[in-house]
Amino acid sequence: CPICEYACTTSGGLKSHLLIHTREKPFKCSLCEYACITSSSLKTHLLTHTGEKPFKCMLCEYACTNSSNIKTHLMTHTGEKPFKCTICENAYIRSTDLKTHMLIHTREKPFKCSLCEYACITSSSLKTHLLTHTGEKPFKCTICE
Incomplete structure (x- = not known):
């Protein structure tokens, strides 16, 4: 990155990173004012409108819209x-x-x-x-x- 120390292996990764500096959010929700940098973030956001929670805990009833939240939740069971x-x-x-x-x-x-x-x-x-x-x-x- 010409602005900071960031480096990555793909041109697409660098292109996405540069949006942080420009504050540009090209992916916009058609149902509300939400906008974001990546298509994957928009895809996850859209689940808030449908109510769908595809990531489910195997140990309890907890369910959520993204994989990082389920990983964090699982730590409540392991005590980590x-x-x-x-x-x-x-x-x-x-x-x-x-x-x-x-x-x-x-x-x-x-x-x-x-x-x-x-x-x-x-x-x-x-x-x-x-x-x-x-x-x-x-x-x-x-x-x-």
Whole structure:
């Protein structure tokens, strides 16, 4: 790649890679606004419209639209956690979970409230915090209501 250090064995692979730099997404869904870099990603996306989940777990009822998700899911049965923290004993199935965990050690809080000084590690925590400003209480008791 003339822009970064990426190298591959096929011209098609390089052509697909270059789309990352141009931010071009030539494969567009005809049913919604989704667009992507590869035809295989579009094919997987289309399954969200049909509800089809061709990748099924042999050990439980779990099913999903792509092979990487089923591989990750299978680790819940084996107990395998390949992403290990170098600072403490924690380990995770997904690299993204380890990345989020590492923010605890660095004390970095990348999600910041635009209405006050609040900052946190996860987007879900910020989303919950924002409810304190709106007064919205989306979880209602089914017994009291």
